[in-house]
Amino acid sequence: MIRAYLLYTGADGHSHFKRGRISExxxxxxxxxLFKETAANSSFDWHNDPIPQYVITxxxxxxxxxxxxxxxxxxxxDILLATDHTGSGHKWRLLNDQPWKRIYVIYKENEDTHFIADEDQ
Structure with a gap:
């Protein structure tokens, strides 16, 4: 199982998340x-994701x-399925002394992402 997190904008206009997986x-x-690296000990304050994308750490x-x-x-x-394009947004910070190396996979609008939420969510 590949662990995934869906980050989305709720009806209340705030970002929320669900834990789950991507169908194998x-x-x-x-x-x-897109391939990207951010230096260790970095953070990024409140923002939204600009486009539908998988972020693979x-x-x-x-x-x-x-x-x-x-x-x-x-x-x-882990895979982050970033879909909170509007609303209050989210922020992140690196917790360890490693850089954040990641791959962004930008998928077509309205594509089935194959995300399956955990049952306890």
Missing amino acids: GALVQADHT LTGILEFSTKTGETFIIEPG
Whole structure:
């Protein structure tokens, strides 16, 4: 199972998250792929994600927070499904002394992301 977190804008206009996974073997049509590295000990204050994308963490451990006080931890191998394009947004900070190396996979609008939420969510 590949652990994933869906970050989305709720009906209340705030960012929220659900823990789950991506269906194994799922094919998703992608538009672009971007590779990025951010220095260790970095953080990024309140923002929204600009486009529908998977963010696949290769190195670094991050804490994400929403304005409603929700938090979750992303570790190497986890996937963030970023869909909170509007609303109050989220912020993140690196928790360890590693850089955040990641791959962005930008998928087509309205594409099935194959995200399956955990039953306890």
